Amino acid sequence: MSGSTVIEVKTASKTYPFVIGPAAREELTAFLAQCGVTPETAIFIITDQNVIETDYPQELKARLESAGYTVYLAVAAAGDASKSLATAEQLYRTMLQMHIRRSDVVMAVGGGMVGDLAGFVAATYLRGIRFIQVPTTLLAHDSSIGGKVGVNLAEGKNLVGAFHQPILVLYDTSVLSTLPSREWTGGLSELIKHAVIGDPALFHDLLSQPASDYPGPERTAELVARAARVKIQIVEQDEQESGLRMLLNVGHTVGHAIEQKSDYSIHHGEAVAMGLIVEAELAVNKGWLSSSDRDLIIQALCLHGLPTGRPDQPISPILEIMNLDKKHQRQSWTFAVPFGIGDVRVVRDVSREDVIRAWEATNIWREGGVE
Amino acid sequence: MSGSTVIEVKTASKTYPFVIGPAAREELTAFLAQCGVTPETAIFIITDQNVIETDYPQELKARLESAGYTVYLAVAAAGDASKSLATAEQLYRTMLQMHIRRSDVVMAVGGGMVGDLAGFVAATYLRGIRFIQVPTTLLAHDSSIGGKVGVNLAEGKNLVGAFHQPILVLYDTSVLSTLPSREWTGGLSELIKHAVIGDPALFHDLLSQPASDYPGPERTAELVARAARVKIQIVEQDEQESGLRMLLNVGHTVGHAIEQKSDYSIHHGEAVAMGLIVEAELAVNKGWLSSSDRDLIIQALCLHGLPTGRPDQPISPILEIMNLDKKHQRQSWTFAVPFGIGDVRVVRDVSREDVIRAWEATNIWREGGVE
Structure with missing residues (x-):
C-alpha cells in the first residue's frame, strides 16, 4: 500500500488506522479487509447533495461493488440543517428498510456535517454499529478524528451526541482539488x-x-x-x-x-x-x-x-x-x-x-x- | 446502611452498586454521596404520569432537596408512545432551559419505559451524562440492569439506543405494593x-x-x-x-x-x-x-x-x-x-x-x- 501515510489511532475503546494520501481511495478495499469488513457486510454510505455532485461517493460505491460488497447510498440535503434528529430518524428508517444489521457498516463520505450525522446514526442504530469516515473537506481532518459525533438542536450545535470511534478513516486528498x-x-x-x-x-x-x-x-x-x-x-x-x-x-x-x-x-x-x-x-x-x-x-x-x-x-x-x-x-x-x-x-x-x-x-x- | 442488599455490578466500562431493599429510599442520599454525587450536582428526575400519581418522585425530590441538591422533575406521558425521539428531544430542550450540565445527573424514576427513555437521554445529552435508575415496577428489575437504553421507531422497539451504564440502581421494593x-x-x-x-x-x-x-x-x-x-x-x-x-x-x-x-x-x-x-x-x-x-x-x-x-x-x-x-x-x-x-x-x-x-x-x- 504505497503513497498513503497510515497513523494508528489508539484510544481506550478502540485502535484504528487514519489513512491519508493523494490516492487513498485506491486502497479502500484493502483497508476494509484489514479492518475485518468482508464482502458479506453491507455498507450504508451517507453523503450529502454537495458531495454527490463530485461523483466521489458514486465512484467509491462502484469500487466497493466490484469488490463484492452490497452498498447503499443515502443523500442528505447539504447544510447544517441536516444535522438534526429528524434527519437521523429518516436515516434509521431507510436503514431498516434496507435491512442493515448490527454487523453492517455506516460509511460517511463528506465533510464535518456528514461525519457527525452519520457517526451519530451509527452510534445509536440498533445501539451502535461500525462506522467509517471518508472525509472530503479540509475541515474534516479535524472532525473525523476523535469519535465525537452528534446532531444539533435549535438551542445550539452538537448538544446531542455520543463518543463513537470509527474503525477506519480514509482521507484521499485529491478530492480537495474541487473544494470551493x-x-x-x-x-x-x-x-x-x-x-x-x-x-x-x-x-x-x-x-x-x-x-x-x-x-x-x-x-x-x-x-x-x-x-x-x-x-x-x-x-x-x-x-x-x-x-x-x-x-x-x-x-x-x-x-x-x-x-x-x-x-x-x-x-x-x-x-x-x-x-x-x-x-x-x-x-x-x-x-x-x-x-x-x-x-x-x-x-x-x-x-x-x-x-x-x-x-x-x-x-x-x-x-x-x-x-x-x-x-x-x-x-x-x-x-x-x-x-x-x-x-x-x-x-x-x-x-x-x-x-x-x-x-x-x-x-x-x-x-x-x-x- | 441496614436492610438493603448491595450487589456490585462490574462491567468493562464501569462498576456500580445495585441496591435493593424494603426501605432503600432512606439510603438514597448516602448512596449518592458514595457515588460521588455531591449537592453541587443538579439532579434531573424523569418520570411519567402513572408514577407521579404515587407521589414517590415527589418524595424523592423532597428528600434530595432537604439534603441540599438542586432537583428538577420532568413528567412524560405514560405508555410506550413516550419512548420516542420526539419525547427525547423535548427532554433535551427542557434540560438546556434548566442549564443541566455535563457534570449533572439524570435520575429515572419509573418502570422500563422511563428507564430506557431517560437512559437514552442521559447517554446522548451533551454526548453523555451520569445516570441513576430508581425502578418502580417488577419488570424494571430486568431493564434497570445492563445499561441497555433506547427509544422505539414506528418499525419496532429499541431500534435506536446505546449502552450506557447507570452509576447507581436503587430499588425500594415497598413501592411495588401499589403496582396494578x-x-x-x-x-x-x-x-x-x-x-x-x-x-x-x-x-x-x-x-x-x-x-x-x-x-x-x-x-x-x-x-x-x-x-x-x-x-x-x-x-x-x-x-x-x-x-x-x-x-x-x-x-x-x-x-x-x-x-x-x-x-x-x-x-x-x-x-x-x-x-x-x-x-x-x-x-x-x-x-x-x-x-x-x-x-x-x-x-x-x-x-x-x-x-x-x-x-x-x-x-x-x-x-x-x-x-x-x-x-x-x-x-x-x-x-x-x-x-x-x-x-x-x-x-x-x-x-x-x-x-x-x-x-x-x-x-x-x-x-x-x-x-
Whole structure:
C-alpha cells in the first residue's frame, strides 16, 4: 500500500488506522479487509447533495461493488440543517428498510456535517454499529478524528451526541482539488489551530510557505498528517474529554458562539479564527501570552485569508451562548487559551469580565479586512 | 446502611452498586454521596404520569432537596408512545432551559419505559451524562440492569439506543405494593426467565411457593435480588451483547414480535411468557429440551397467572417482525433457547420452518386460559 501515510489511532475503546494520501481511495478495499469488513457486510454510505455532485461517493460505491460488497447510498440535503434528529430518524428508517444489521457498516463520505450525522446514526442504530469516515473537506481532518459525533438542536450545535470511534478513516486528498475556496480557507483555521496547540514547526512552515490555495494532493496530505498527529496524540490520552482533550477547544469557546449567533453565515473555520484572536487577546490581557506571539497567530490567519478580527456586534448574546458551553462548570468558565506557539493550556478561572475586555480590545473584522 | 442488599455490578466500562431493599429510599442520599454525587450536582428526575400519581418522585425530590441538591422533575406521558425521539428531544430542550450540565445527573424514576427513555437521554445529552435508575415496577428489575437504553421507531422497539451504564440502581421494593396486578404479573415473567437461565433453586422455590400476588417488600427484595444476580453475572461478562448476553433473550425473540404485532395490547411480560413457551416447544422439537422441563416452564407461568399459550393469529407477520431482530445475522437466525431448567444456550441454526412448526404446535391462549 504505497503513497498513503497510515497513523494508528489508539484510544481506550478502540485502535484504528487514519489513512491519508493523494490516492487513498485506491486502497479502500484493502483497508476494509484489514479492518475485518468482508464482502458479506453491507455498507450504508451517507453523503450529502454537495458531495454527490463530485461523483466521489458514486465512484467509491462502484469500487466497493466490484469488490463484492452490497452498498447503499443515502443523500442528505447539504447544510447544517441536516444535522438534526429528524434527519437521523429518516436515516434509521431507510436503514431498516434496507435491512442493515448490527454487523453492517455506516460509511460517511463528506465533510464535518456528514461525519457527525452519520457517526451519530451509527452510534445509536440498533445501539451502535461500525462506522467509517471518508472525509472530503479540509475541515474534516479535524472532525473525523476523535469519535465525537452528534446532531444539533435549535438551542445550539452538537448538544446531542455520543463518543463513537470509527474503525477506519480514509482521507484521499485529491478530492480537495474541487473544494470551493471558502471551504479550503475555513479548513486552514483548524490546521493552524493544531499547529498552535502542538506543532510549532508546522506553524512556522505555514508562515514561511502559506497554503492559502490548495497546494496539490501531496503537500495537502503532508500538512494534514502533521495537524492530525497533534489531535491524535491528545485524543489517545483523553478519549472522553475529561481533561487534556479540552486543549482542542482553543478558539472554539468564543468561536462556536460567534458561529451560532451569525446563524452560521460565518462558517465554522472563520468563526474559529475569530475565536482564536479573541482568546489570544484574553491571554495577553491576563499576562499568559506575549503580544508578539499573539501577532504571529494573527499573521498566520491573515496569510491564509482568514478573518483577523471579531464580528461587529455587541457581546451580550455571545456571552449568553457561551454560558451553555458543555465544558463549563456551574461556577466558573473553562477555556483553552494559547500561552505560546505550541503551548496551549486549560484555565478554569476566566470571568465574564475577562471575555468582555478581550472582545472590546479585538479589531472588528468585515469582509475584506479589519477596521 | 441496614436492610438493603448491595450487589456490585462490574462491567468493562464501569462498576456500580445495585441496591435493593424494603426501605432503600432512606439510603438514597448516602448512596449518592458514595457515588460521588455531591449537592453541587443538579439532579434531573424523569418520570411519567402513572408514577407521579404515587407521589414517590415527589418524595424523592423532597428528600434530595432537604439534603441540599438542586432537583428538577420532568413528567412524560405514560405508555410506550413516550419512548420516542420526539419525547427525547423535548427532554433535551427542557434540560438546556434548566442549564443541566455535563457534570449533572439524570435520575429515572419509573418502570422500563422511563428507564430506557431517560437512559437514552442521559447517554446522548451533551454526548453523555451520569445516570441513576430508581425502578418502580417488577419488570424494571430486568431493564434497570445492563445499561441497555433506547427509544422505539414506528418499525419496532429499541431500534435506536446505546449502552450506557447507570452509576447507581436503587430499588425500594415497598413501592411495588401499589403496582396494578397486571403489572406485577408481567414482571414475574422476567423473574421466571432469569430462574430458567441461571437459578434452578429460584425456579423450584417459585413452583413450591408462587408469588402470584405481591408478597410484601422483604420477600420481593429477596426474589428480585436472586433474579438480578443471574442477569448481573451475564452482563458483567458481556457488556455489549457480543455473545453470552444473548442468553437473556430467551423468550424475547418470539415475544418481542408478539408484543409488537399486538400493538402492545399484549404487555411485555405476557409476550415474553408466550415467547418462552413457543421457544420451549421449538427446543423440544429439535430434541434440545425434554418435554417434562417444557411442562415445568408452562406450570411456573400458569401458577403466576401468566399466559400458557400463544396468541390466536397467523404466524407470517410475526416472522416478518422477527426478521428485523437486532441479533440475527444475514443468513441464519439466532435464538436463545432452553435446554433445561438453569440451562439456556444460544443456537444459530434455527430456520423459519422450525419457528413455524413450534408456533403451530403451541396451545392457543385467550384471556382466561388455553383452548
